[in-house]
Amino acid sequence: MSGPTRIPGRVPAAPPTLADVAERAGVSRQTVSNAVNNPELLRPDTLTRVQEAIAELGYLPNRAARNLRTRSSHLIGLRFSPAQEGTANATMDRFVHSLVETSREAGYHVLLFSGDPRDPLAGYDDLLRSTAVDAFVVTDTYLGNPQARWLETRRAPFVAFGRPWDKPDAPHAWVDVDGAAGCELATTHLIERGHRRIAWIGWRKDSWIGEDRRAGWTRAMRAHGLATTGLASRVEDTVHSGRSASAVLLDEADPTAFVCASDTLAMGVLHTLEERGRTPGRDVAVVGFDDSQVAQVVRPGLTSVRQPLEQVAVEIVEALSGLLGHPPRPPRQVLLTPTLALRGSS
Amino acid sequence: MSGPTRIPGRVPAAPPTLADVAERAGVSRQTVSNAVNNPELLRPDTLTRVQEAIAELGYLPNRAARNLRTRSSHLIGLRFSPAQEGTANATMDRFVHSLVETSREAGYHVLLFSGDPRDPLAGYDDLLRSTAVDAFVVTDTYLGNPQARWLETRRAPFVAFGRPWDKPDAPHAWVDVDGAAGCELATTHLIERGHRRIAWIGWRKDSWIGEDRRAGWTRAMRAHGLATTGLASRVEDTVHSGRSASAVLLDEADPTAFVCASDTLAMGVLHTLEERGRTPGRDVAVVGFDDSQVAQVVRPGLTSVRQPLEQVAVEIVEALSGLLGHPPRPPRQVLLTPTLALRGSS
């Protein structure tokens, strides 16, 4: 009398369970469990017998049961925000892929969730309370990050992609890319190319990231004894702002090169140059930030600071497995250095 | 003697369980379960009492336990492939966000996994056998799709984003965007603008999607009694190919407009025009496909066929809940019509 739910052929055959494997291998359930999780506990001959049974039945542990027993889901929650329309930002795509890939190697999967963009906490609470994820990767830390503080009080494991700007010595784990170093790299590259009047177009002053990137430009200029006065502009992150800011700068300070806080702004500069009949890369150099697809396909190719997102993912997963390990390792803070993708615009 | 694992304050307090709620409300576990899943079975006063207890304790059902019992995870698996470097393709980002959003409304979460790009089946099997996901969304159907056939034999619920080109009457559920209609829309738009010699740059003949889009161009041309001979080119999906193909076409057929199978190819056309000192939109019109970020920020704005990805996501989730419902609804096939995002290039 097999139960009415298992009629092979009609209903998809139920996947084999530990008990099925145990029966086939002539051992107990626990032994099969050990064969899977602690193979060194078994005598070699028993181990191979069990492994054969596993292979023959195509057994794979049931996630739900394992999760229930171990109180962990081996899932990492990531709030997925799409790139804004009309900008060149495309970090998420590359980052998410790297994260998925790296997580897999560490035995984790990535669970996406969404939330009201106006409420940074939306979504986190439910997943946590229903024990749906083991940890979070928090990405949108650009304006303070209430998420981090909230997760800390909830004692929920998480790693932030982005520094806690509002509280630099916050103890939680984070991984970030040194935007200042990136812009310094870009500026130095331009100086080496012979440029002296290098302008900066960045974001409004309340953007920590923007100010950080700007500091890289300042640092490089100062290091080479070059003046920065009158050469900086701070605007919204749109193509249009980049265009008008560069037009003003060209009129007032006649720079021979631009370093921008984003590819979006850099595109604005390219627009201005085109309007004025000046060739990017020959007449005026332009460097963007993020190495977006736009930078790669636009003429003549936009030199851009490229974040090492693959390595960011590796470090994040490393930090996560530290937090979730037994015993847990203390949270780490990692700052990575970006590279410069050289193209025709410089 | 509370067990050693629950020392409030030191260890994060364990989330409340069904039993905790039951005790507080003075009812049995089953009653609480009913309050959550079948509230209409309870007497109104009992219901409110239970709901108060739930609210006070902040109870949320444990996912693992629920999954184990109901043999479903409320997770949808999606194999996440990143956009290729050097192209303008950016469909995934927008689509994934829409999917996450729509799934949430239907009570599902999206689980990302990755796989060897050379092995289209990698990843699916493990998730299925370990009952980690309830269903899949299959996206990369551009060259036949072994995934679909394989999932069918496994009787695994899935919805494809993309038609089964190699087997048009395959019974599985799919949602797709009518690329032919999109290119017809684009071509007709150009014809209305007065263009007569409109060239096509598409993908190699073995691309079903490419041939479908091309058919839209042909259809519009024929409908207006315009010749197509010598006006079509089929190449790889790279900016470089688009550039050289358009150069050849300009030399040999002198078209006044281009319709391209992708924004990447359209960017190639823009490059050629710029090299030759001809202004896109004024001298020669260009239309791309996908409404990528590139199309949005490049000068003078690239007119492009925009896939209704938000609606695709809605239809996919609709189809999924059909497949997973009780009783399941038969698989649906849905073809959506894209729109045209008008910009300066046409």
Place this chain on the structure above:
DNA sequence: TCCTTCGACTGGAACGATCCAAGCCGGACG
């Protein structure tokens, strides 16, 4: 010989939810 130690394996309990069959209770009916 007997006791201890140790490695290999076993059976029962538990994780926290849902399904199932049975129980309780008040009202209607004979």
Place this chain on the structure above:
DNA sequence: CGTCCGGCTTGGATCGTTCCAGTCGAAGGA
């Protein structure tokens, strides 16, 4: 007044795994 019925409620079993406390037999020491 007893019985039946239907609406609510209940306790027990169950999903498939891992944890825990043991059992068993062989080896080693006194």
